[in-house]
Amino acid sequence: MKQNSNQTIERWGIRYTGIVQGVGFRPLVSMWAHSLSLTGFVYNDSQGVYVEVQGYVGDLQLFLDAIQDDRPRLCRITSQTVQHLTIKDNEVEFSVKPSPLGEAVSTFISADTAPCDDCLKELEQDKRRKEYPFINCTNCGPRYTIIKSLPYDRERTTMDEFPMCEACKAEYEDIEGRRYRAEPNACSLCGPHYTLYKPNRTVV
Ligand SMILES: [Zn+2]
Numbered sequence: 001m002k003q004n005s006n007q008t009i010e011r012w013g014i015r016y017t018g019i020v021q022g023v024g025f026r027p028l029v030s031m032w033a034h035s036l037s038l039t040g041f042v043y044n045d046s047q048g049v050y051v052e053v054q055g056y057v058g059d060l061q062l063f064l065d066a067i068q069d070d071r072p073r074l075c076r077i078t079s080q081t082v083q084h085l086t087i088k089d090n091e092v093e094f095s096v097k098p099s100p101l102g103e104a105v106s107t108f109i110s111a112d113t114a115p116c117d118d119c120l121k122e123l124e125q126d127k128r129r130k131e132y133p134f135i136n137c138t139n140c141g142p143r144y145t146i147i148k149s150l151p152y153d154r155e156r157t158t159m160d161e162f163p164m165c166e167a168c169k170a171e172y173e174d175i176e177g178r179r180y181r182a183e184p185n186a187c188s189l190c191g192p193h194y195t196l197y198k199p200n201r202t203v204v
């Protein structure tokens, strides 16, 4: 019996270039991979973002379309190339992998952006972030100014010095939330603060 081609399992390696780091791209990829029950992984590297996904061909195609249609606010994809790979037998889930290091860097980084509407709302009422000046999420906040080197991951930003509190860490790991893998994630308990001094060094 001839198998429906959409029911064939394949593995695709997808390379995205453009402004794809620090804009909520890996969370988007993970979310769609999970919701289409694809296995594989994603990571940031020196050229942009690399994804491997495995599943039914029909779902892989849906995945490609979803990523293009559902791009985060700051994301700009300039190219997408798909390579057919050999299927991996004992892979059971989709994961975010650490970035490989030590390659020549040729990716683009988003500029810093003003707080998004969700963050502005939080700024008025949230317990941990009420009037917290360094509020941010995957759709807004600092990027270029905090990056020390690439690929873009927290340990290579100036936020490295501010370990996340339990609550922030939970947000950072919550795949459904808008702070999943938001590298500058911080709150009034764990993040940076500022103080304004008069010339005589008394606090204003
Ligand atoms: Zn935001």
Ligand SMILES: [Zn+2]
Residues within 6 Å of the ligand: 164, 165, 166, 167, 168, 169, 186, 187, 188, 189, 190, 191
């Ligand atoms: Zn915190």
